[in-house]
Amino acid sequence: MRLRALLETEALGLRLLGGEEELDRTVRGVMTTDLRDPSRYLTGGELVLTGLAWRRNSADSEPFVRILASAGVAGLAAGEAELGDVPDDLVSACVRNRLPLFAVNEDVAFATITEHVVRQVSGERAGDLAAVVDRHRRLMTSGPAGGGPDVVLDLLTTDLDLRAWVLSPAGRQIAGAGEPLAPGVCAALASEHLAAVRTGRRGPHRISVQGITYSLFPIRGHGRGPGAGPAARDVRESVLSDWLLAVEADAGDWPAERLDLLQGVTQLIAVERERRDAARTVRRRLAQEVLELVQTGAPPAEIAARLRVAAPVLLPGLGAAPHWQVVVARVDWDGGDIPGGPVAQSLLEEILVDPSASGPEPSDRIAVAHAGDEAIALVPLPAPPGEAGEDKGPAAALHADALLATVREPLAAGLADDGRITLGVSAAVHSAEGLRGALEEARHARRVAAARPGRVCAAGHHELASHVLLLPFVPDDVRRAFTARLLDPLRDYDRRHRAELIPTLEAFLDCDGSWTRCATRLHLHVNTLRYRVGRIEQLTGRDLSRLEDKLDFFLALRMS
Numbered sequence: 001m002r003l004r005a006l007l008e009t010e011a012l013g014l015r016l017l018g019g020e021e022e023l024d025r026t027v028r029g030v031m032t033t034d035l036r037d038p039s040r041y042l043t044g045g046e047l048v049l050t051g052l053a054w055r056r057n058s059a060d061s062e063p064f065v066r067i068l069a070s071a072g073v074a075g076l077a078a079g080e081a082e083l084g085d086v087p088d089d090l091v092s093a094c095v096r097n098r099l100p101l102f103a104v105n106e107d108v109a110f111a112t113i114t115e116h117v118v119r120q121v122s123g124e125r126a127g128d129l130a131a132v133v134d135r136h137r138r139l140m141t142s143g144p145a146g147g148g149p150d151v152v153l154d155l156l157t158t159d160l161d162l163r164a165w166v167l168s169p170a171g172r173q174i175a176g177a178g179e180p181l182a183p184g185v186c187a188a189l190a191s192e193h194l195a196a197v198r199t200g201r202r203g204p205h206r207i208s209v210q211g212i213t214y215s216l217f218p219i220r221g222h223g224r225g226p227g228a229g230p231a232a233r234d235v236r237e238s239v240l241s242d243w244l245l246a247v248e249a250d251a252g253d254w255p256a257e258r259l260d261l262l263q264g265v266t267q268l269i270a271v272e273r274e275r276r277d278a279a280r281t282v283r284r285r286l287a288q289e290v291l292e293l294v295q296t297g298a299p300p301a302e303i304a305a306r307l308r309v310a311a312p313v314l315l316p317g318l319g320a321a322p323h324w325q326v327v328v329a330r331v332d333w334d335g336g337d338i339p340g341g342p343v344a345q346s347l348l349e350e351i352l353v354d355p356s357a358s359g360p361e362p363s364d365r366i367a368v369a370h371a372g373d374e375a376i377a378l379v380p381l382p383a384p385p386g387e388a389g390e391d392k393g394p395a396a397a398l399h400a401d402a403l404l405a406t407v408r409e410p411l412a413a414g415l416a417d418d419g420r421i422t423l424g425v426s427a428a429v430h431s432a433e434g435l436r437g438a439l440e441e442a443r444h445a446r447r448v449a450a451a452r453p454g455r456v457c458a459a460g461h462h463e464l465a466s467h468v469l470l471l472p473f474v475p476d477d478v479r480r481a482f483t484a485r486l487l488d489p490l491r492d493y494d495r496r497h498r499a500e501l502i503p504t505l506e507a508f509l510d511c512d513g514s515w516t517r518c519a520t521r522l523h524l525h526v527n528t529l530r531y532r533v534g535r536i537e538q539l540t541g542r543d544l545s546r547l548e549d550k551l552d553f554f555l556a557l558r559m560s
Helices: 003-007 058-071 088-096 110-142 149-160 183-198 256-279 281-295 300-314 341-351 361-365 400-405 408-415 432-450 461-465 476-497 501-510 515-522 526-540 547-559
Strands: 014-018 029-032 046-050 075-079 101-104 164-167 173-176 205-209 212-219 243-247 323-333 367-371 374-381 419-425 456-460
Touching: 003 014, 003 110, 014 088, 029 110, 046 110, 058 088, 088 101, 149 164, 149 173, 149 256, 164 183, 183 205, 183 212, 183 243, 183 408, 212 256, 243 256, 256 281, 281 300, 281 367, 281 374, 281 432, 300 367, 300 374, 300 432, 323 341, 323 432, 341 367, 341 374, 400 408, 400 419, 400 456, 408 419, 408 456, 419 432, 432 456, 432 461, 456 461, 476 501, 476 526, 476 547, 501 515, 501 526, 501 547, 515 526
Parallel strands: 029 046, 046 075, 075 101, 419 456
Antiparallel strands: 014 101, 164 173, 164 243, 205 212, 212 243, 323 374, 323 419, 367 374
16 A cells, blocks of 8 residues: 555544655555664564654654664654654654655554554455466466466465465475475374365364464365365365365454455465376376286286386486386275275375475376276386496385375374275385286285274285284184184183283293293293293193294284
């Protein structure tokens, strides 16, 4: 707004004392001060309100006005309540420094002027930003994107003093203005957002994390989310794939105009999301072609040729052929009527990225295909430098537990009580011949994960070479009968005598039957340990010096 508009507003009670030729200056804020030197609090463009308490004599006016003029303030308004008329020395100083000066009627409170200026300036800023957002939206829907979400978030910061971030459903930061959010904060925001969407609450959703209030806005593109169109008939089809906008503010008391503006921002970011999804089609097609060759038993030479095409796309500039890992994921919903493949595909493209990596680009290194409810990722791993023909293994292989460690909380919130995600990871392979085995390995690992309790489960290839592969597939009635026959006598004895036979058995097996090491771990005398082991053998009819009996006890404890 301009100074002239303030003068023309009768309710403000302003009277011009000098600077008529400067009335077209723009007012960008308001500040009340009685400091002799308020320069540290001035950024330029303010209307400064003062009660003149800083003035002790006429010599004080010139330094005060010079400070304001040097800071680039728009004008000075002096109250008449303290001294009556505004002193002539202040009027003269303002004329010399070309600073517009107003007198404020003693019946008008500074708070009235402040509220009016803030309301007008905020409204104009919002209007300007809305125009910018609308212009960007038209550009992005008709031509190439210009800067991505970061540009829009920077506008929110500079024009509305709002800090905002775009997050993936797994809590990874896609874009942001200012300092990045801590991973724990991102996870908490994503969890609250997904929980709110699953319970049908309308956005924006508000949450306080570490004493800071955030408002969460869903980012839904065409065909995404409830109400987006016939392609999304159920919220579960998109809840685990939509981005969200987190704003550091409480939107509960925002006017409708500002809420509409933020909705426009989310639509603009949704356009960019859809562009990135379209760009992923090349990588998805590469993955689909390679996996079809693998599953149909194509010759290794043909598969290797397709891998050579995929490597430069996924890892541009890579000299040597990379190693590869296969990750298989499946999303299942109760009832089985919601297709889980597309959701699992979008999820893998997010969770296979290092959670500490910000921005959308890291996910461009992942190629994911889907078939039915299953998604399959082909993950390139740069091979370390070495001599020709030498294989030292991949530089940094993926681990199943690490993949879900930081995203378990948000995903569980999105899955609620009617969904599951299970994930399996293969070992790294360095040739086309090994890719078929890697795919089967990842699928077996996912089945092991599916046999475990919990909404979000993963298993790795290292678990397939042990008893862990067999235990999940033991029928429940067989499992109960086997463990009851071996362990129930010990549990009953422990309940009656507090003898701790079960913990003793676990420690004894964990110490590989070493009396000394087990006694040390349990802080027992060896004779006491021998007594307890003897009691275990007496109650069960087993002999813990025999390998077969040790193995039976070990399996019973694992299945219990």
